[in-house]
Amino acid sequence: MAIMPPFRIVQTESTKMALIVQKYGGTSVGSPERIKNVAKRVARARAEGHDVVVVVSAMSGETNRLVALAHEMQEFPDPRELDVVLATGEQVTIGLLAMALKDIGVPAKSYTGWQVAVRTDDAHTKARIDHIDADKMRADLGEGRVVIVAGFQGVTAGGDIATLGRGGSDTSAVALAAALKADECQIYTDVDGVYTTDPRVVPEARRMSTISFEEMLELASLGSKVLQIRSVEFAGKYKVRLRVLSSLTDEGEGTLITFEEDENMEKAVVKGIAFDKNQARINVRGVSDKPGIAYQILGSIAEANIEVDMIIQNVGAQGTTDFSFTVPRGDYKPTLDLMNGLKADLGAAEVNGDDTVCKVSIVGVGMRSHAGVAAQMFRALAEEGINIQMISTSEIKVSVLIDEKYMELATRVLHKTFGLEHA
Amino acid sequence: MAIMPPFRIVQTESTKMALIVQKYGGTSVGSPERIKNVAKRVARARAEGHDVVVVVSAMSGETNRLVALAHEMQEFPDPRELDVVLATGEQVTIGLLAMALKDIGVPAKSYTGWQVAVRTDDAHTKARIDHIDADKMRADLGEGRVVIVAGFQGVTAGGDIATLGRGGSDTSAVALAAALKADECQIYTDVDGVYTTDPRVVPEARRMSTISFEEMLELASLGSKVLQIRSVEFAGKYKVRLRVLSSLTDEGEGTLITFEEDENMEKAVVKGIAFDKNQARINVRGVSDKPGIAYQILGSIAEANIEVDMIIQNVGAQGTTDFSFTVPRGDYKPTLDLMNGLKADLGAAEVNGDDTVCKVSIVGVGMRSHAGVAAQMFRALAEEGINIQMISTSEIKVSVLIDEKYMELATRVLHKTFGLEHA
Numbered sequence: 103m104a105i106m107p108p109f110r111i112v113q114t115e116s117t118k119m120a121l122i123v124q125k126y127g128g129t130s131v132g133s134p135e136r137i138k139n140v141a142k143r144v145a146r147a148r149a150e151g152h153d154v155v156v157v158v159s160a161m162s163g164e165t166n167r168l169v170a171l172a173h174e175m176q177e178f179p180d181p182r183e184l185d186v187v188l189a190t191g192e193q194v195t196i197g198l199l200a201m202a203l204k205d206i207g208v209p210a211k212s213y214t215g216w217q218v219a220v221r222t223d224d225a226h227t228k229a230r231i232d233h234i235d236a237d238k239m240r241a242d243l244g245e246g247r248v249v250i251v252a253g254f255q256g257v258t259a260g261g262d263i264a265t266l267g268r269g270g271s272d273t274s275a276v277a278l279a280a281a282l283k284a285d286e287c288q289i290y291t292d293v294d295g296v297y298t299t300d301p302r303v304v305p306e307a308r309r310m311s312t313i314s315f316e317e318m319l320e321l322a323s324l325g326s327k328v329l330q331i332r333s334v335e336f337a338g339k340y341k342v343r344l345r346v347l348s349s350l351t352d353e354g355e356g357t358l359i360t361f362e363e364d365e366n367m368e369k370a371v372v373k374g375i376a377f378d379k380n381q382a383r384i385n386v387r388g389v390s391d392k393p394g395i396a397y398q399i400l401g402s403i404a405e406a407n408i409e410v411d412m413i414i415q416n417v418g419a420q421g422t423t424d425f426s427f428t429v430p431r432g433d434y435k436p437t438l439d440l441m442n443g444l445k446a447d448l449g450a451a452e453v454n455g456d457d458t459v460c461k462v463s464i465v466g467v468g469m470r471s472h473a474g475v476a477a478q479m480f481r482a483l484a485e486e487g488i489n490i491q492m493i494s495t496s497e498i499k500v501s502v503l504i505d506e507k508y509m510e511l512a513t514r515v516l517h518k519t520f521g522l523e524h525a
Numbered sequence: 526m527a528i529m530p531p532f533r534i535v536q537t538e539s540t541k542m543a544l545i546v547q548k549y550g551g552t553s554v555g556s557p558e559r560i561k562n563v564a565k566r567v568a569r570a571r572a573e574g575h576d577v578v579v580v581v582s583a584m585s586g587e588t589n590r591l592v593a594l595a596h597e598m599q600e601f602p603d604p605r606e607l608d609v610v611l612a613t614g615e616q617v618t619i620g621l622l623a624m625a626l627k628d629i630g631v632p633a634k635s636y637t638g639w640q641v642a643v644r645t646d647d648a649h650t651k652a653r654i655d656h657i658d659a660d661k662m663r664a665d666l667g668e669g670r671v672v673i674v675a676g677f678q679g680v681t682a683g684g685d686i687a688t689l690g691r692g693g694s695d696t697s698a699v700a701l702a703a704a705l706k707a708d709e710c711q712i713y714t715d716v717d718g719v720y721t722t723d724p725r726v727v728p729e730a731r732r733m734s735t736i737s738f739e740e741m742l743e744l745a746s747l748g749s750k751v752l753q754i755r756s757v758e759f760a761g762k763y764k765v766r767l768r769v770l771s772s773l774t775d776e777g778e779g780t781l782i783t784f785e786e787d788e789n790m791e792k793a794v795v796k797g798i799a800f801d802k803n804q805a806r807i808n809v810r811g812v813s814d815k816p817g818i819a820y821q822i823l824g825s826i827a828e829a830n831i832e833v834d835m836i837i838q839n840v841g842a843q844g845t846t847d848f849s850f851t852v853p854r855g856d857y858k859p860t861l862d863l864m865n866g867l868k869a870d871l872g873a874a875e876v877n878g879d880d881t882v883c884k885v886s887i888v889g890v891g892m893r894s895h896a897g898v899a900a901q902m903f904r905a906l907a908e909e910g911i912n913i914q915m916i917s918t919s920e921i922k923v924s925v926l927i928d929e930k931y932m933e934l935a936t937r938v939l940h941k942t943f944g945l946e947h948a
Binding site: 134137138168171172174175176177179180182183184185186187189190193194196197198200201202204205211212214216217261262263 | 557560561591594595597598599600602603605606607608609610612613616617619620621623624625627628634635637639640684685686
């Protein structure tokens with residue numbers, strides 16, 4: 103299997119100058135010492151001749167502190183005012199990082215979301231970016247400055263501060279890279295790239311040098327915490343070349359999320375394995391099998407703002423149906439209560455469930471052209487005596503719901519079955 | 526002596542609606558509980574039918590925490606970036622107070638300095654307010670909302686965040702009151718008004734119900750910490766009716782700083798006594814008495830950015846001059862070093878000093894038309910055996926430099942001499 107050579111942008115001996123957006127999360131800027139380390143890393147990229155725009159999160163712990171203060175004021179803090187309070191976290195970091203850069207002789211200038219006009223919609227606490235004005239940043243870059251932008255925040259058309267929701271700094275970075283037409287957006291985090299699976303579960307797990315955008319999107323939605331799913335969607339929409347790197351080491355070129363399915367791409371059929379314990383299963387058994395039942399069940403859950411993931415409907419023997427679905431584990435009890443309340447209306451024989459289940463998924467664009475991948479997965483699990491409770495598939499992934507006690511075993515077995523330890 | 530009746534705006538049975546700007550300092554908003562108390566106080570003013578604009582400081586301790594973080598980045602933090610960091614303190618408070626008001630059913634909206642266009646000059650960390658756009662605030666007030674504005678901060682013409690320096694929130698409040706043509710600007714603090722002198726030194730000290738703008742200006746510059754001198758200057762320039770009140774009690778109408786010298790004004794010749802231990806005296810003796818000596822001495826001190834307060838030049842017997850002046854106590858050693866360095870150039874016989882001195886001042890507009898007030902002061906001090914080292918006077922104040930061990934005694938004696946314990 104061919105390995106892509108380290109991309110030139112992260113090479114020290116680079117000759118071509120590039121425009122890079124670097125994003126550092128809360129842990130990477132969690133203390134004055136760490137902010138100084140980030141400054142050194144930024145200085146190095148600049149010394150290599152690149153233009154650098156840096157996006158930072160709030161120092162770790164700060165957002166939680168501010169949320170706690172807000173909750174002391176109001177049980178459900180007013181969203182507009184919560185955004186006013188939360189946006190301060192990133193504002194502190196940009197100022198400190200600018201000082202740290204100046205302290206080592208690197209010209210730098212910080213900007214809040216409103217200062218570079220990161221224009222968002224009005225959906226406070228989960229706003230979406232509409233537009234970014236890149237002129238101010240381009241002018242600074244042209245004058246040799248590092249530009250530092252507060253992640254996670256923007257400004258509405260009415261001039262209110264809006265935040266993008268948890269993990270929103272990743273989205274800020276990708277949006278800025280798109281607006282600036284940057285050559286690469288580098289997400290610095292506490293892992294050194296995207297792995298075939300979590301190395302804490304499978305010691306043989308291997309960092310991938312490249313992964314396709316679609317695969318990354320599936321992994322993000324299936325429980326991999328490396329990148330926020332919205333930032334991956336944004337990268338897809340604007341074709342932003344995205345790289346995940348470690349802020350803790352100076353080694354390695356991380357993982358490149360790419361749109362080019364060229365020959366250098368890794369050719370494995372299955373690229374990664376994701377698992378997620380935040381699952382609970384609900385069963386509604388013996389419902390009379392007539393149109394509208396699924397709507398009656400799922401509609402009431404949607405109204406309660408509970409997200410349903412996997413769904414199975416089995417037609418039974420006596421014209422009745424067994425209906426099963428999964429919800430986030432925190433919504434298990436409320437969903438059970440809801441279904442028990444509907445039991446008479448539905449004419450259901452039984453409502454029960456299980457909150458000791460988990461979802462294990464295999465992901466890879468190669469599945470499109472390789473039949474039998476799902477069968478291979480099911481056989482491997484069967485050989486270990488792992489019972490599959492539910493299945494859901496897409497073009498490039500297969501997910502199974504199993505007893506959570508088998509989660510690590512299933513992940514290890516599948517990792518070996520699909521040869522993911524070998525590059 | 527006539528006492529002004531409580532001003533209508535602070536009366537509960539008020540019938541006329543007024544526009545009031547209320548300012549709460551760091552101690553008044555120092556905890557979630559205190560912010561809730563401020564919300565109740567604001568709600569009360571609104572229930573009385575007034576339009577209220579609230580200006581708040583950062584929660585006590587927050588600005589110091591942010592300054593310390595900045596100093597970990599740079600020995601002398603970049604002023605533009607320091608302002609980015611410091612401005613977050615007030616931004617947190619405005620959001621929290623808006624939540625606290627909404628929680629008790631009062632419509633409210635918070636604004637940072639840039640959101641209401643508190644336009645300042647470019648002098649980061651000590652910017653001056655040029656202009657405020659009151660339209661947005663008026664629209665909110667018109668719709669029945671309490672408007673909350675972050676004190677201490679504004680925005681430059683170039684869109685940078687700028688702060689106004691320590692105590693700048695008082696200035697913000699006065700400037701907003703001027704821009705809104707408010708009926709009154711109320712400064713809530715941890716004392717319940719302006720006193721004839723510090724009650725910790727003279728238990729008989731009395732809260733004044735009114736004080737003239739000029740007297741307040743002198744007291745602020747002479748060491749009274751109740752109001753920041755720049756806010757008093759601003760109030761003078763724009764004729765803003767200013768009142769100092771306690772945020773810790775619900776009683777009392779505080780002290781009104783007024784421009785109207787009407788019959789209701791208190792008629793005492795001396796209104797208040799200020800004292801200041803932050804003084805050190807430097808003596809340069811036996812300098813040959815020729816032109817340019819004063820410039821040579823004071824010019825070198827000004828260059829070192831040290832502020833000189835009182836100055837005395839005594840012509841001696843043999844055509845030589847003794848030159849004495851005072852500086853802030855923290856500058857005592859550097860100033861001595863500076864003078865010793867100049868000693869040979871100046872042809873001075875001796876350089877020495879004393880950093881155990883203090884300044885005691887009497888203030889009152891009545892002095893203008895009453896001769897003999899200074900003489901009365903000097904006699905009272907002489908009768909207690911207190912030696913006067915230096916004297917400086919203005920139209921409405923007399924200051925003396927004395928040994929600091931007599932500071933409390935001198936203050937008590939003068940308080941009694943001028944009958945300040947009686948209204």
